[in-house]
Structures are given as structure tokens and as C-alpha cells.
Amino acid sequence: MQLHPPFLALALAAPLAAVAAPVPQDTPYPGAIGLAVDATDLDHKILRIRETIPVQPGRLTLLYPQWIPGNHAPTNELKRLAGLRMAAGGKWLDWTRDPDDFYALNVDVPAGVARLDLEFQQLLPMAPTGSDPFLGRNLLDVQWQGAVLYPAGHYATRIAVDPSLKLPAGWQFGTALRAASASGDEVHFERVSLETLVDSPVFAGKYFKRVDLDPGAARPVFFDMVADDATALESEDDQIEAHRNLVRQADRLFGARHFAHYDLLLSLGQVDYDLGLEHHQSSENSVKDNYFKEWDKTSFQRYVIPHEFVHSWNGKFRRPADLWAPDFNTASHNSLLWVYEGQTQYWGDVLSVRSGMFPIADMRERLARRVAWSQVADAGRTWRSLQSTTDDEIITGRRLPIDWGTWQRFEEYYDEGALVWLDVDTRIRELSNGRRSLDDFAHDFFGVEDGRVAPLTYTFDDVVAALQKVQPFDWAAFLRGKLDTIGPDAPLDGLARAGWRLGWTDKQSDYAKAIDSVREGADFRYSLGLHMGKAGEIKDVQWNGVGFKAGLRPGLTLVAVNLKAYKPDVLRDAVTAAVKDKAPIELLLKDGDDYRVARLDWHGGLRYPILERIEGRPDLLTAILSPR
Template sequence: MKSRTSTNTTAPVHYQVELLDVQAHLFRVTLTVPAPTAQQTLRLPVWIPGSYLVREFAKHLQKLDARQGTKRVAVQQHDKATWEVACTPGTPLQVQYEVYAFDASVRTAWLDAQRGFFNGTSLCLQVPELADTPHTLAIAAAGAPKGWQVATGLEAVKCDKAGFGLYRADSYDTLVDCPVELGPFWSGSFVACGIPHRFVVAGAPPSFDGAQLLSDTQAICEAELRFWHGEAVADVKKVSASRKKDGGHSPIPFKNYVFMLAAVHDGYGGLEHKNSTALICARKDLPRLPRTTLAPTTHKQPEGYTTLLGLISHEYFHTWNVKRLRPAELARYDYTQENYTQLLWFFEGFTSYYDDLLLRRAARIDNATYLKLLSKTINQVNQTPGRLVQSVAQSSFDAWVKYYRQDENTANATVSYYTKGSLVGLCLDLTLRAEGKTSLDAVMRGLWARCAGGPMTEADLLTVLQEQTGRSYAKEIAHWVHNTKELPVAELLEQHGVQVNREPDQVAQQLGLRVKENGGLFVQQVLRGSVAEKAGFAAGDEWLAVQTEGQPWRMQALDDLTLYTGKAKKVSALVSRDKRLMTLTLAMPAPSTAVRLSIRDAAAANKWLNGA
């Protein structure tokens, strides 16, 4: 057993994290409890807030050993993530264990020779009865490759220039709500409305334009800070004066913020925290410096960069809407099991409504780009048969077993609380604006004030709507949220100067198929009621060929179908299922259409898009 050194043991709960072996992807954690109980319970969370799936983090914990002084003490495991340690009260307890870290997502932990990352929910055993007391975390520099740094939203107590050292949190919740990035990352900073922001990027290529990313992110942050707290926060002097007058406080609920972005070959995602966020994007989607060594070309940022900015906008908006305003059922997290709520349509859906809209208001995209993004969302919902099966409130409740566990039947049985929830937000906003008394912007700020930036219920939303409009919105919420009827999206957009155009659907949608084209044509999903379902296609089929007018043709992409079918009303499809060849009769579908939005009345549309 190696020596158990610790930077600090004065806090009721203290952790030391070491990079035990970057090649073996192992962190070593030493937990110190200065005053343990006789039968000290320790628990590791089974999920992480913001990602509604039981992920069983304990499966990566190994070699747990407990000692008081030099004496090893007995440890009894009670369930998959709970241990009980037989202690002598009054004698400090040290528990040491290893955590295997090889999950590149934003939800768990990662460690190799190029980068380290962890959430406290993956590494830090909870001491339940001390959960609301101060916690400290020491991140050891020993074992870290040369040139590595640390970035985290935790409060630094005593750290070196690279960020290794001692950090403090006021509770276990705060500790595990601050992920930690380690490595030789790029780092930049800016100030938005008087608040320092840091942006770190791991894995960026030489073409990465950090200045562009900082400029765009600053504009997004300032737009969202003004959204929640009004134009007053744009005056840095007023914010500073407010802090001095009110004991260091300001309307803004955080003192600093950290963006942590991992750029990888292929990936996308984010997870929100109270004063930070962890993000993943594809390297090709980062903003790029103008070319200097290749032949001159028109400099244009990747289309995926707009998607990345939307992700940044989404996670930053969560700083208010889900991390502070949050479902009353999640007022206190229970890390041992699922925490159910029917309100994810509000917290994720309304955040999804505002993420791209605030890009538009921050002047990062134009009207045409915004309407293109909104068209995509509308079509995604319209092309999901499950919207007629499951309400968006039920989708929220079922997230633990359906949204995060998608399969070949997901599109037929469920609807996304992200996409349909965002359209509920759109419908509510446009309805409020049409009536002329308020807007969803004002309602969100009203909820923030009513709930004091804390837990809320659907009843709180209805109350604020009643207060600001003078009438009940219970009927609309029941119809749009707790029912499976269609939303009045088109009618409301038309009222606000947006033209709802129709254009031919993609081949996949007309057939009712979701496929993967990778050296062949593989069926992943068959949509309910589609011509593909009626023909007998099933998930897992490989579509090999199509025969029309007696001539067989090899199929390698879905668009090949339009090339080979001509005016045929029926074709024979040759598929391979479980290595057996089958011939299916496919009736060619009637043409269907998708939505494409455009501006009809610029003055009316801009009033909404500008947030006037």
C-alpha cells in the first residue's frame, strides 16, 4: 500500500485525486473523513444531474481499502454503490480506491496520455450525513505529464500556476457539479457583463481560431445575461456597484464561468453545470483561421460551427433554466436512483427554443439561418410517429427508460421533449405576443423572480401566465403538453410574418425508413404506418437490390431508388435478414412534403426575432 498523503484534512470531507496511471486510464482517489461514525456509510452516485439515465458509475471503482491510521478496517458492500465501514469514532478515516476512466463523454471520466477529465459523480464517494458540509478536493500534480493544466469551476484555495492544488466546495452537490479538465489545453478568457469567463479547448487542430470562438461566445453570453437580468447588467460599473452595495452580490447568480470543450474526430454533446459546462464537438466544426499556406479561397466557417454555437448557447441558458430554476421534484437530488419529473419539456424544451433564437439576437446568425434551423426542428417532430402516441409530459417522465435508451422503435413510440418541447415554447411565445400583453421572455423572468431562482412546478408557470395576461393558460398547456394533438405551429408563424412553404420530402421520409449507408444500405428504423412497414421491411435488414421492369439493380444508397424506379408504382426489393434473402413488394409512396420557412413580413417577423 502506497503512502496516503493529503493536502488538507480539516474539512469534514476531503478528497485527493491522483493520476495514478495515464496509460492504464486510472485515477486514484483518497477520501478522508476526520470524524467518521461507527458504521460509516459511503455511496457513489448512479447518475449525474442533467443526464437522465442510471449509468452505474460504481462499475469502474476498484481496490477499495479503508484505514484508520495504520489499521485496516472492515468494509461491507451493501448494494451496487453503497459501502459501510466499521470505524472507531473520533479517529480519522481514509478510504483509498481506483477509478477506471475511459469514457470520452461529458458525463463520466477520461484519462490517457493526452487528456484527463472527470465529474465528481464518477470519482467522489458521498458521505451522506455530511453532504451539506464543506468539502475540499486536492488535485495532485504528481503523475501528470509535463505541460498539463487544470480547469474547473471549483473555488481555488491554494493552487499553483497550472491549477494543481486545493479546491473548496460548500457541499457535495457543489463539488460534483464542477467537472475538472486536465491536459495541455488551449485557454482563453473574456468578460461578459462584468463576469470573468474562461474557455478551454482540448484537442484543437492548428487551424483553430480561438479569437473567433471567444468573440462569438462573449456575444452569446452577454445576450443571455441581458435576457435574464435586463439591460442593467450590460453596465459593468452598475454590476460592480451592486456587488459592493449588497455584500458582494449582483443579480447574476455566479461570479465566474468556465467552458470546457473537447474537440474530437467525431462527437457532439454537452452537460450543464452551475458555473461551467462540459462540451464535445468534432474538430472540423471549430472556427478556422484564414488560410495562408494553401491556394487562396473564400474564407467561410464550417456549417457545423453554427451547431457548436447553438450548443454553447443551450448549455449556458441552462445556468438559469435547470440548474437554478429546476423541477420541484429535483429540488434535492437523490443520487441513488431515478428522479422523475414531467417538466423536462419546459427545462430542456424551452432551453432548446431559446438556444438558436438567442444566437439570432446575439447577431451570430441571420434570419434565414434561424428559420432554416427552426424548419429542421418542425420537420423532426412532424416526421416522428411517436408524437401521436406519447405526450411531451410523458416523454419527460419516461426519459430514464426511453429517451436515453433508444432503439429501432423509438421514433414510433416516443417524442423528444427537446424538439417538441421547443415547439411548445414557440407556440406559447407567439400566442402571448399575438395577444399583445407579454411574451415568453417576460414569463421566464417572471418565473425567475417568483421562484427566487429555485425549484418550480407547472403550477408556477400557470400562475405567472395568469398574472401577466389576465387569463388562464391551463387549456393551452393541457392541449400542447399533456395531449398528443398537433401544435398550431404553422398558423402562429403566419401571424408573425413567417411564410410556411412546402417542399418535397427526402426519399427516406417518403418511404418511412431510417437507414445507415456505409458500404451498403442498412435499415435502422421503420416508421409506423409507412409504405416500408407495409412492404415488410424490418430494422436490421440490408437492402441489397431493387428490381423494376424485370431489371435488378444494386442498391448502395437510398437515393439510388429514384434513379432506378422511373414511373413504376411497385418494385421488388431484395433484402438480407439474418443472412437469408427475401423479396419484398414495395408500393412507391405518394409524394409528401416538408416545411421550409421564409420571411413574408420582415417588420412583423423581426419584432419577434429581435425580442421586441
């Protein structure tokens, strides 16, 4: 292989001696980083980056962000960084990766050099899912953590950055960053800290629409939408009004705004229909392109926007003390995610209904599905506590699939956490004879210091003290009992106190059918203990359920049911028929290159969760969900 400069010099250079990266200090980095991102390579899904960093002679350690806020884990993929070259005074410099920390790059800056010039690429996923950034033919999500290297030794709040972004011709954008100037299709943003930059993604696209959700507000809220097709942006007045009501109801709940401005970013048509990632002054949300077109059928998509909006108060402003970190390469800890995510899940659902974004009947079914999962499907509760699940994102990494979700448990601090907060809310109402509620906690805890944007951290003791102020009770013992207990019973006291209980029906609702349609699957979890994928693949098997006991596991493909080619309706009909004829349901399965038969001895018919009223109990759930 023939080498050419500057690569010859790089190849022959001896590795720099390993030196631990400087510990971040609360001191300003001298000068501002210039960061220019070119996002015009739609064909290859590549961002091309040029960066200038003020430097002083000597050893410099540059860090590629690893721990990303909102992901609760070291999720930024180092493999996306490619083509890195560093230069000073027009000469290429050798750099080496730290052998003890692959996210740290070391370079020796020569005497007389005051600026380091970098160029590299961020290679975006070909088919993004989850919280991945994306670049498509018509829309783009720039997440700055994948497009920047920063000097070690300083808090992210003390490193200044002058960012710019070049977009495909004619594209428009939405972001919490504010434009300082524009030249053609390149926009230069106002100077921000590195922390604010990473916390301010950009949604851009060929088809773009911006709506002011609170006209005339001193701290405005904008709705920035991008779509694969212009028709997906067409909306009715009442649909936009529901989003305006979300802002109003949040104001009434929290009594303060902790942002200078807020941009609700929404992409319509991206592959992952429920992307949601919180930021302090914006949020990333993704839905299918029928979000507005089929409003009456798509309420299940609308939980994500209220959830991420609530995070501006819970998680970004009020932030768990052990989750706060000085930079993006210092490990954070997740012990309070049952507040950060669990209570956000609770308030997101509540505000969804209060605002009119979610019909109350659909929310009852959403809650029924949550309760059914916690009480029936989640067998892992018998060996693993709710508290222990707060480390799941670190354990699994980027929410990678797990084989036995009902046994391993995964991120139960979201939905089970929400059930705990329903228990807290109804308990406060009961103890105070209806005079107080969790609304009072939200106002006192998240509504302090109106206008403050800088994070205000909290501990477990702070949460307990705030609850105690609202309603005297032994909240510490109550919460630890819910968090640390291992056993089969889900925390359903709050549901019963709210006047409802879990029930079952053999009729699949329109709400459930819509979810199956979008996810291109079929849900038999509460009958056969199976969740089916698009082409008959078994996506999930309930631990110790009917399918499990018959030898089924995730990854098998269901070919036929009682000698009829598999379709969801064929399996539904077989489950219904087995109630009367008492014959086993025979499944033909493909297992790699082999085929085998399994017989499921189930005669309980189809089962779908619903909520039923408890006679004689007041309906606190409807009171909780009613607009303020």
C-alpha cells in the same frame, strides 16, 4: 487460489447486517473530505483516487453518487468503481455492499479512529459517448461523481470537500472550480461543497486555450477550450465575437447573472460531436475539430453551447421543485422537464441567432426539421402524451438506443416542448398587440435576485402565475391541454401565428448535407421512412412509413438498390427515378446471415422539410430571432 492480506480478511469476514442508510439532513458533516484524483494513466483510461473522510466510531454508510443532475436519471455507472479498499490507522477494514441498495457501502469504524482512508479507481469507458467522462491521448473530462464516495445522512450542500487533480505533464485545464495552489502538475482547488464539486467538471488537455468573453466583468465568463490538435483551437475574431454576443444577449434576456463566474468548457475532436451537459457555473460541450475551421458549414454544431448556457438560469438557478434533491442518491422527478429542457431548447435557439452564432436561414431549417418530426414522423403521439415523455431518461437509462423511436417517442419535451413555448410566445404577442412577449416572462422569472447562486425552485403553479403576470390568459388550461392531449396533431399553432408553415423540397440543403456528413448517414425519413447509417445499416424506420410497410426494421443492412451497390446517392437517384417510371424501388437487404429483397412502392420523390411564409401573416419568427 492463494489469498494474501488484506484480501484474506475481506474474504473471510461475515457480511455486515443490512441497515437503512441515514436520511439526508440539512446539517453540516463534521470536517472536510480530502479527495485526490490522479488522471495521468492515459494508456488505460483509469482515474486513481485517494480519499480521506473524517469519521466517528460506529456504523458508517458511504454512497456512490447515483442520480446525476442534468441527466434526469440514475445514470452514474457503479461498474466503473473498482479496487476499493478502506483503512483506518493503517489497518484495512471490512466493508459490505448494502443488499437493498448497491450504491450504499457499509463499514464499521473502530473505536479511537477519526479518519478513514480510501483508495479506488474509476474505470473510464474505452469509447465514450453521450455524457460519459473521457480520457484521451490529448484531452480529459473529469466528472467528479464517478470519483467520490460520500457519507450518508447529510445534504450534499453541507459536506465540504478539498479536491485536487493530478494531470499529465504540461496539460492545462478549465473548470468552475478555482485553484488554491499548484505543485508541479497537481492542482489543489479551493474547498467546496460536495454539490458544487459534482456540478464542476474539469476539461483538461495538452492543447488548451482560454478566452475572456466579458473582460472586466465582476462575474466573468470564460471560454475554456481543449482539442486533440492545436490547429483546432485557431479561431477568427468574429467567431469569438459571436460567443461574446451570446453572453450579451443572455444578459439582455434575463437581466441577471446567477453565478459568481462561469466557464464555458468546449472540447474539439472528441468522439461524440454534440456532448452537452449543464452545470450552474459551467457547461460541458463537445464538437468536431472543424468547429472553427469550417465555421460556415458547421452551424448545426453551435446549438449546444447556447442551450447549455441558458441552463444556468433555467434548470440550475430556477429549478423544478420535484427535480431538486438533497443528495445524489435520492430519487428526483421530471414532471417539469418541458420547462427545464423545452424552454431552454427554445431560448437556446433564439439566442443562437440573436448572438450571430446561427444564421437565421439555418435556424429556420432547424425549426422545419423539428416541425416535420413532430407532425409527420412522431406517430407515438397517438398513444402517448408529451407529459409522459418526461420520464424517458429514467425508463431507458442513459439514453440507450430504442428500436422504434417514432412509435415509442423519446424525450419529446425538448423539441415538442420548444414548439409549445413558441406557441406561448406568439400568443402573448398577439394578445398584447405586440407590447409583451416571452422575453418578459424570462426577465421576470429567471432574472430575480441578481447575483443569487443558490437554487430557487418552482412548481407548475409558479410558471402559470408568472405567465399570468405577463399576459392574462387561462395558461393552466392551455398548458395542460398541450401536455396531456393524445392525438395525431403536433402543436403548430405558434408556427402559424409566427407567419410560417411546414413545406417540402426535393433538394437537400447544405445545412442538411453537413449534418449527414458529420453523422455519417443519409436521411430518407420523409420519403422512404428510413434513416441510414454509415455502411448501409438501417438506423431508424418510421412507424407505418413506406419502409415499415415493406417489412423493414432497424438493424438490417442495405446492400444494393435496384441491383446496384448501395451508396446514399444511388438510393437518392432511385427515389427520384421512381417518380416517373412508377416502378417499385428494389432493395437487397442483409438480415443476419440471410439476404432478402424488399420492394418499396414510393413515387413521391425526395422530401426534405422547409419553412414557407404564410401570405398576409406578420413575420413574428424573424422578430423573435432578431438581436436585442
